[in-house]
Amino acid sequence: MAVPSWLDKKYGSKVRAGLWLVSVVGEGNIFTKGQLREAFPDVSQIDRRVRDLRDHGWQIDTRREDESLHLDEQRFVKKGAEVWLPGQGKSPKEKTGLTAAQRSKVMAGDSFLCRSCGIGAGESFGDGGQDAQLDVARRQVVLPDGTKETQLVTECNRCRVGGRARQVDLSRMLSSLEGFTPLERDVFRGWLKADRRDPSPLERLWGEYRTLPEEARDTVRDAVQDMDK
DSSP: OOOOOOOOSOOOOOOHHHHIIIIOTTTTEEEEEHHHHHHOOOOHHHHHHHHHGGGGTOOEEEETTTSSTTTTTTEEEEEETTTTTTTTSSOOOOOOOOHHHHHHHHHHTTTTTTTOOBTTOOOOOSSOOOOEEEEEEEEEEEESSSSEEEEEEEEEEHHHHTTTOOEEEEEEEHHHHSSSHHHHHHHHHHHHHTTTOOOOOOHHHHHHHHSOOHHHHHHHHHHHHHHHH
16 A cells, blocks of 8 residues: 655644654664755654654664664664554554653662673674763563553663563563472572572573674584593
8 A cells, every 4th residue: 555745744743753764764874964955854853753663662773772884874674553544543552651750769779780691881782883872762561461562661771672572481581480499489589689690601602602693603613522532
């Protein structure tokens, strides 16, 4: 089905911005703030209208989510709701915007660490890339009674990109805990109290091994096979 023209001013600026992304930029491609403003010279807050599209399921990444981008670049990753259709462009009940106080409260509750990988703000990922930046993400949680709710969690810029559709099932987690021995649950309680679990040297070595290229993994595998002969 053909989409309307993004030049048609009978549509609002948010809808026209979405049509421009679909018709001119295309999914997966990069656009700059300058290109956006050149396309909409008569709209003073066109950047905000593009951000508003995220409330409708559109994925538009900045450098915060995709460190390969320059500061003035954004990537149109995926189209969401077709906001130019009747009823689709209505503002959702749940807004994605958070106040600075709300963000600070969530991050403080998460000890200012990414809850997916454990890295802190400004820490290095160890690969020579951009240092970690923390933000607040929304996570779908299935409660023990089967109901779903959206909860806030702190994540780094890398984990947010890979975990947008992540959902947590608390019933499954609690069921798994019931299957452990009392000793195993005591160990788990210790991790909960400390809010951390330090990996053993062997686990750290395994994690490092998993990052190696195939040929390097083969070299390590062969060397380990020969060690106890």
